[in-house]
Each structure stands twice: as structure tokens, then as C-alpha cells.
Amino acid sequence: MNTQSHHLWLFLLLVLTNLFITACSKVDPLPSWNEGDSKQNIIAFVEAVTDKSSPDFVPAEERIATFDNDGTLWSERPIYFQLFFAIDRVKQLAPQHPKWKTTQPFKAVLDNDMDALAASGEKDLIQLVMATHAGTTTEAFSQIVKDWLATAKHSRFDRPYNELVFQPMLELLTYLRANEFKNFIISGGGIEFMRPWVEGVYGIPPEQVVGSSIKTKFEMRDGRPILVRLPEINFINDKEGKPVGINQYIGRRPIAAFGNSDGDLQMLQWTAAGEGKRLMLFVHHTDDKREYAYDRKSHIGKLDKGLDEAEKNGWTVVDMKADWKVIYPSN
Amino acid sequence: MNTQSHHLWLFLLLVLTNLFITACSKVDPLPSWNEGDSKQNIIAFVEAVTDKSSPDFVPAEERIATFDNDGTLWSERPIYFQLFFAIDRVKQLAPQHPKWKTTQPFKAVLDNDMDALAASGEKDLIQLVMATHAGTTTEAFSQIVKDWLATAKHSRFDRPYNELVFQPMLELLTYLRANEFKNFIISGGGIEFMRPWVEGVYGIPPEQVVGSSIKTKFEMRDGRPILVRLPEINFINDKEGKPVGINQYIGRRPIAAFGNSDGDLQMLQWTAAGEGKRLMLFVHHTDDKREYAYDRKSHIGKLDKGLDEAEKNGWTVVDMKADWKVIYPSN
Numbered sequence: 125m126n127t128q129s130h131h132l133w134l135f136l137l138l139v140l141t142n143l144f145i146t147a148c149s150k151v152d153p154l155p156s157w158n159e160g161d162s163k164q165n166i167i168a169f170v171e172a173v174t175d176k177s178s179p180d181f182v183p184a185e186e187r188i189a190t191f192d193n194d195g196t197l198w199s200e201r202p203i204y205f206q207l208f209f210a211i212d213r214v215k216q217l218a219p220q221h222p223k224w225k226t227t228q229p230f231k232a233v234l235d236n237d238m239d240a241l242a243a244s245g246e247k248d249l250i251q252l253v254m255a256t257h258a259g260t261t262t263e264a265f266s267q268i269v270k271d272w273l274a275t276a277k278h279s280r281f282d283r284p285y286n287e288l289v290f291q292p293m294l295e296l297l298t299y300l301r302a303n304e305f306k307n308f309i310i311s312g313g314g315i316e317f318m319r320p321w322v323e324g325v326y327g328i329p330p331e332q333v334v335g336s337s338i339k340t341k342f343e344m345r346d347g348r349p350i351l352v353r354l355p356e357i358n359f360i361n362d363k364e365g366k367p368v369g370i371n372q373y374i375g376r377r378p379i380a381a382f383g384n385s386d387g388d389l390q391m392l393q394w395t396a397a398g399e400g401k402r403l404m405l406f407v408h409h410t411d412d413k414r415e416y417a418y419d420r421k422s423h424i425g426k427l428d429k430g431l432d433e434a435e436k437n438g439w440t441v442v443d444m445k446a447d448w449k450v451i452y453p454s455n
Numbered sequence: 456m457n458t459q460s461h462h463l464w465l466f467l468l469l470v471l472t473n474l475f476i477t478a479c480s481k482v483d484p485l486p487s488w489n490e491g492d493s494k495q496n497i498i499a500f501v502e503a504v505t506d507k508s509s510p511d512f513v514p515a516e517e518r519i520a521t522f523d524n525d526g527t528l529w530s531e532r533p534i535y536f537q538l539f540f541a542i543d544r545v546k547q548l549a550p551q552h553p554k555w556k557t558t559q560p561f562k563a564v565l566d567n568d569m570d571a572l573a574a575s576g577e578k579d580l581i582q583l584v585m586a587t588h589a590g591t592t593t594e595a596f597s598q599i600v601k602d603w604l605a606t607a608k609h610s611r612f613d614r615p616y617n618e619l620v621f622q623p624m625l626e627l628l629t630y631l632r633a634n635e636f637k638n639f640i641i642s643g644g645g646i647e648f649m650r651p652w653v654e655g656v657y658g659i660p661p662e663q664v665v666g667s668s669i670k671t672k673f674e675m676r677d678g679r680p681i682l683v684r685l686p687e688i689n690f691i692n693d694k695e696g697k698p699v700g701i702n703q704y705i706g707r708r709p710i711a712a713f714g715n716s717d718g719d720l721q722m723l724q725w726t727a728a729g730e731g732k733r734l735m736l737f738v739h740h741t742d743d744k745r746e747y748a749y750d751r752k753s754h755i756g757k758l759d760k761g762l763d764e765a766e767k768n769g770w771t772v773v774d775m776k777a778d779w780k781v782i783y784p785s786n
Contacts, residue, residue: 130461185660262702306662319706329516330706331637332662340702342695342721349724351702358703364673371593371671371682372689373704375650375661390673393680 153299155449156292162405162447165440166296169403173379174303180401184304188378190370190391191297193311193318193335195384195425196407197326198289199278201416203242203424205285206313207249209272211241213256230255242423250357257314258338258355265353269320283455286321290407292448296382297326305380308332310370312362312387316353334373336361362387367394384409385425389433396437404439406430411445484630486780487623493736493778496771497627500734504710505634511732515635519709521701521722522628524642524649524666526715526756527738528657529620530609532747534573534755536616537644538580540603542572544587561586573754581688588645589669589686596684600651614786617656623779624713624738628657636711641701642666643693643718647684665704667692693718698725715740716756720764727768735770737761742776 157163172180173187194200214224214233224230229248232240244252260268273286281288297307307328309318315335322328337358340351361369367390370378380403381388381395392404406427409418420428434441444451488494503511504518525531545555545564555561560579563571575583588596604617612619628638638659640649646666653659668689671682692700698721701709711734712719712726723735737758740749751759765772775782 185654188662315703315706323516331519331704333706337703340699342698342725344724349698349721349728351698367673367680367682368671372646372668373662375646375664390680393675394673397680 153302154292154295156295158447158449160447162440162442166299166403166405169380169401170299170303172401182379182400186376186379187300187303187305188308188374188376189300189305189380190308190310190374190378190382190395191293192383192385192388192391193309193313193322195409196290196382196388197293197297197309198285199415200425201418202238202280204313205278205288206253206317207241208276208285209269209317210252210256212272212276213268214252217256250360253314254338254355254357257317258353260353262316262340262351262353265316266320269317273321281452283452286325287455288452289325290448291450291453293382293407294326294453297328300380301327306332308334308370308374308378310361310366310381310391311335312360312365314338315361334361334369336365364390366391370394379403381405382407383430385427386430387425389430392430392433392439396439404434404437405442406434406439407442408444410443411448411451413445414451415444417445484633485623485626487626489778489780491778493771493773497630497734497736500711500732501630501634503732513710513731517707517710518631518634518636519639519705519707520631520636520711521639521641521705521709521713521726522624523714523716523719523722524640524644524653526740527621527713527719528624528628528640529616530746531756532749533569533611535644536609536619537584537648538572539607539616540600540648541583541587543603543607544599545583548587581691584645585669585686585688588648589684591684593647593671593682593684596647597651600648604652612783614783617652618786619783620656621738621779622781622784625657625784627713628659631711632658637663639663639665639701639705639709641692641697641712641722643691643696645669646692665692665700667696695721697722701725710734712736713738714761716758717761718756720761723761723764723770727770735765735768736773737765737770738773739775741774742779742782744776745782746775748776 154163172178173182175181191197194204211233214230218224218234225234229241229244229252273284276285277283278285278288300307309322309328311318313335315333315337318333318335319330322333323330339354339356339358341354343350343352366388370391377398378395379398381392382405383392384407396402396404408427409416409425411417418425419431485494503509504513506512522528525535542564545561549555549565556565560572560575560583604615607616608614609616609619631638640653640659640663642649644666646664646668649664649666650661653664654661670685670687670689672685674681674683697719701722708729709726710729712723713736714723715738727733727735739758740747740756742748749756750762
């Protein structure tokens with residue numbers, strides 16, 4: 125190769141590289157989102173906080189984004205998916221607990237009385253979760269969750285529960301991660317119920333999962349250390365508990381927060397109260413054809429005060445029906 | 456440039472690149488560590504778990520390393536540094552609490568009776584910490600800690616407390632990080648006492664700090680959300696609490712754990728009980744000239760059972776006097 129042809133090759137390489145970079149920068153990071161305010165708000169926010177020349181620039185280590193799980197990253201209807209897990213566990217464990225036949229909320233479960241169950245108060249539901257989530261080691265429990273997910277299916281969609289995650293939100297998680305955000309789950313759901321599967325599904329490692337928890341106890345059993353799960357509440361990571369959990373686990377205020385119900389309101393308020401540019405977003409369930417439609421009067425995932433606050437403060441409200449091209453990942 | 460000279464330049468570039476890579480690979484990652492078993496064990500472990508062709512290879516996301524703080528990353532004598540902070544706070548707040556003059560452990564503090572204070576039980580000390588660490592917002596407390604560190608000095612070494620960190624351990628943190636480990640602090644000390652300064656000193660971000668904590672409460676004050684620190688224990692991250700804290704915050708078992716006292720024993724046991732190659736290490740305080748010498752009979756940082764277990768299980772025990780060229784970073 126002579127010098128001239130060498131220069132030509134170099135030139136061609138530069139042109140190609142340039143074309144490639146331009147092409148890449150034009151790839152839509154949120155292909156399942158229709159054009160509109162929601163998508164525009166998200167992209168404008170990410171571009172502002174990652175642009176070093178912008179007054180809104182935020183260093184990478186402070187790019188904390190917090191996501192509710194139930195109703196925000198996956199569906200929560202007809203009841204929270206963790207409750208289906210608890211129900212299946214009650215049925216499985218019932219032979220060892222004869223009293224459950226006559227005691228609520230266990231009776232409702234064993235009678236398949238979903239109305240009675242749905243009408244249960246938060247404390248009843250927590251009791252149900254505690255009774256079915258305790259008594260094993262942490263390792264055994266993780267396996268129980270994995271086994272359940274591998275076999276249980278959502279009755280309406282006939283798919284495993286961890287496939288009923290929102291494709292547009294998966295893209296959002298990826299987009300934020302690509303822009304050096306650290307994504308955390310801040311859920312009212314059980315922390316040990318989420319950890320076995322969220323890394324594979326959302327790309328969120330266990331150390332970035334915050335949830336409700338029961339107490340555990342360290343023990344030496346046959347010379348081997350174990351952690352036993354106790355039927356005692358440790359922490360409820362919901363409503364006022366979410367900023368508490370964020371502070372406890374992360375120790376930094378998020379700059380972006382994503383929720384779908386009044387249970388996320390305090391997390392969004394806490395996020396909004398920090399200095400600098402912020403993104404607060406509610407997913408509004410408006411699509412009864414492809415998913416579910418509910419808000420102010422819903423028993424599960426009630427979004428009432430949150431809608432008022434969002435309007436008052438100019439937070440982003442995603443209209444699932446209008447804003448999302450698809451709901452779930454393709455099979 | 457003709458083709459021949461072009462080839463010559465390419466060749467020279469390759470040679471230089473190669474030299475540079477070779478030079479880099481020979482840089483000692485732990486220059487403040489003397490050659491010996493401790494250093495060798497650390498390097499052999501890191502090389503084994505990061506070598507893709509090794510049977511001991513561990514994927515990067517599972518390279519969790521946990522470090523105790525007091526006595527492991529910084530000194531803890533004559534008393535835990537956080538107690539000096541509490542003492543200074545008691546003196547500062549005393550005018551607002553006349554009863555402290557006659558109530559232990561506050562009386563001991565106000566009388567400068569260090570012997571009485573050192574003899575206090577754990578509960579007394581916790582009470583002291585709670586009384587001086589609560590009553591503010593989380594933001595205000597963080598500032599109080601920073602202000603204290605900027606002015607307070609260790610009486611023996613006449614240096615700010617956050618300069619009394621162990622240079623060899625700083626190198627170890629950097630070495631692990633360079634090998635894609637995620638370093639966590641797992642300390643009995645207060646989580647909110649550590650977070651304001653550990654990122655700058657250890658390169659460990661707040662979300663990788665686990666410690667003891669008091670409860671906090673979410674409140675709206677003048678339309679702004681705050682977290683108020685309550686004088687109520689939330690969690691004691693010591694002894695059996697360390698594996699509990701590790702599970703609660705990280706949700707993965709560490710593959711390497713570093714401590715210096717019996718308060719870290721359960722963390723090391725928990726780490727050791729996982730499958731695959733592990734590194735368990737105790738820092739043994741053997742240098743009364745350059746730092747302090749204490750172990751089995753010490754009131755603070757007692758290392759008794761831990762030494763027996765280390766010998767029995769072949770864990771690494773660092774002899775500070777023999778293994779470390781320097782103790783603290785140079786001024």
C-alpha cells in the first residue's frame with residue numbers, strides 16, 4: 125500500500141466512523157414510547173443533567189433514580205402479584221396449619237374468596253405475607269420465590285408474572301443506565317421477594333433493591349451460619365416509609381423518581397425538594413384493553429392526591445393508553 | 456512519509472505500547488504492604504477470582520467486599536472516634552439539658568471522666584450516641600458531622616480523625632475497586648456519621664455504607680418534606696447484626712470480608728460459608744509505637760474468639776507492625 129492509498133483508507137475510515145456515531149446518536153432510546161410530552165420530558169431531563177455544559181449538569185455519582193415496582197415496572201392487578209405468591213404458599217402450607225381454615229385472612233384464601241381477600245385491610249394482608257414468608261432461611265426463601273415464578277401464571281394474560289413488566293419502562297431503565305444513572309427499586313413489596321428475579325428482568329442488582337422486610341436472625345446451625353426469616357415486620361417501605369427507606373439505604377436524594385400511586389407521593393415529594401433539575405413521573409393506568417384502567421377510587425394502586433400534586437407541580441403523568449405503543453415485551 | 460518509515464513508526468509504537476503495558480502490570484498495587492503472607496494472600500485471591508480461565512473466577516457483579524470501619528479502616532483508640540464526636544456534642548448541647556450534670560453517662564462526659572466513660576456498658580454508650588445524634592433533620596446532622604471533622608483533632612496524633620485512616624487499607628480498597636469489586640462498609644458505627652466523609656476518604660459512596668442507625672420520620676414542615684432523626688434505635692449493625700445488615704442492604708453474600716475484632720467474627724463466618732474462593736482477613740493491632748497494640752483483653756476492639764477462629768480456619772491475620780510499612784497517609 126502506498127502513502128496515497130493509505131491516506132484514502134484513513135479518510136474512508138473517518139467517514140465511516142462519523143456516519144456510525146451519527147447513526148447511533150439518532151437511535152431512539154425509547155422506541156415503545158409515542159412522541160408526546162411524557163417522552164419529551166424524560167429525554168429533555170436526561171440530556172440536561174448529563175450535558176457538562178448545561179447549568180443543570182449532575183455528576184454521575186449523584187444520578188440516582190428510584191422506581192416503585194408494583195404498577196410502575198410491572199402490573200399489580202387484579203391483586204399485587206406478591207399476594208398470588210402468598211396465596212399459593214398458604215395453600216401449600218395449609219396442612220401444617222389447621223387453624224387457618226377458620227381464621228381470616230387465611231380462610232378467605234383457602235375458600236378462594238377473592239372479594240373477601242381484596243377487601244382485607246393492609247394489616248390483614250401484611251399478616252398473610254408474614255405467615256407465608258417467614259420460617260425459612262434466606263437462601264431457602266430465595267429458591268421458593270424462583271420456583272414459584274417458574275410455574276405460576278397470570279390468569280388473564282396466561283404468562284409468568286415476571287413477563288408482565290412494562291416494555292416502555294424497561295427501555296427507560298436501560299436509557300438511564302446508559303446515561304450513568306444508578307436505578308433503585310423503592311417498593312412496598314417484599315425486598316426478598318423481588319431480589320431473586322429483578323436483576324435478570326430489570327438489570328437492577330440486589331443491592332439496589334429497597335422494599336418492605338421482615339426481621340432475620342443470625343444463627344449457627346450444625347456449624348454453619350444461617351439467617352432465619354422471622355414472622356415479625358422489620359420495615360414497611362410505603363408512603364412516608366419510602367423517603368425513610370431511600371435515606372436508610374441510599375443516603376442520597378434521588379434526582380428522578382417514578383411511581384404510579386399515592387403510595388409513591390412522598391417519594392416524589394422528597395425527590396422534588398432537592399436542589400437542581402428533577403424528574404417526577406407517575407404512570408397513570410388508563411388502558412383497560414391492553415392492561416387495566418384505575419386511579420382515584422381504586423383499592424389497589426390508588427392515584428388520587430398524586431394526580432392533584434402532579435398537576436399542581438407540573439410533574440409528568442404518563443397516559444399508558446396514549447403514550448405507550450406496547451405494554452408488555454413480546455413473547 | 457513513505458511506506459517504510461510508516462512501518463518503522465508503527466513498529467516503534469507497538470514496542471512502546473508493549474513496554475508500557477508490561478511496566479503497568481508490574482506496578483505494586485499494595486506498595487505500603489511488606490512482602491509476606493498477608494500481602495500474598497490478598498493478591499493471590501484477587502488474581503484467582505478475576506482470572507476468567509481460573510476455576511475460582513467470580514463474575515464482577517458478585518465481587519462484593521465488606522469492610523468494618525473502626526479499627527479496620529481507621530483507628531479506634533483511645534475510644535471510638537464517634538464517641539469523641541458525641542462527647543463534643545454533649546458539651547455543646549449541655550446548656551439545654553441541665554439534668555445531664557447528674558445523669559450517667561452524660562455526667563462522665565461533662566466531668567471529663569474518661570475512665571468512667573470507657574467503663575460504660577454498650578447500652579450507656581448507645582444512649583449517649585442517641586441523645587447527641589437525634590433531634591435534627593438528616594440534612595442538618597450531615598452538616599454537623601462535617602463541621603466537627605473540619606475542626607476536631609486526635610489528641611495523640613494531632614491530626615483530624617479522618618486522616619487517621621490506614622494507608623495500606625486505602626491501597627487495598629483501590630486495588631479491589633480496580634479489579635471491579637464493589638466495596639461496602641459494614642460498621643457498628645452510625646451510618647449517618649460515616650456517610651458525610653467516607654466517599655472522599657475511602658471512595659465508598661453513601662449507598663455502599665451500612666451501619667447502626669436511629670429511626671427517622673418523614674414530615675412536611677412549612678410545605679417542605681424533611682426527615683427528622685428520632686432518639687430511638689433502628690438497627691445495631693454489630694456482631695450477629697452484621698450478616699443481618701449485609702443481607703438487608705446488599706442481598707448478596709460477600710466473597711471477601713475485612714475486620715479487626717470479635718464484632719466482625721459473624722461477618723467473616725457468613726462470608727466464609729459461601730461457595731467458592733473466599734478471603735477472610737483480620738487486622739491485628741500489634742504496633743504500639745506507630746498506632747496501638749491490643750487484642751484478647753481489650754475493652755474496645757477485642758479480638759479473642761476471632762484470633763482462634765482465624766487460626767482454626769486459615770484466615771489471614773495482618774500483623775500491623777510487621778506487615779505495614781506505614782500506618783497513616785503522609786501529611
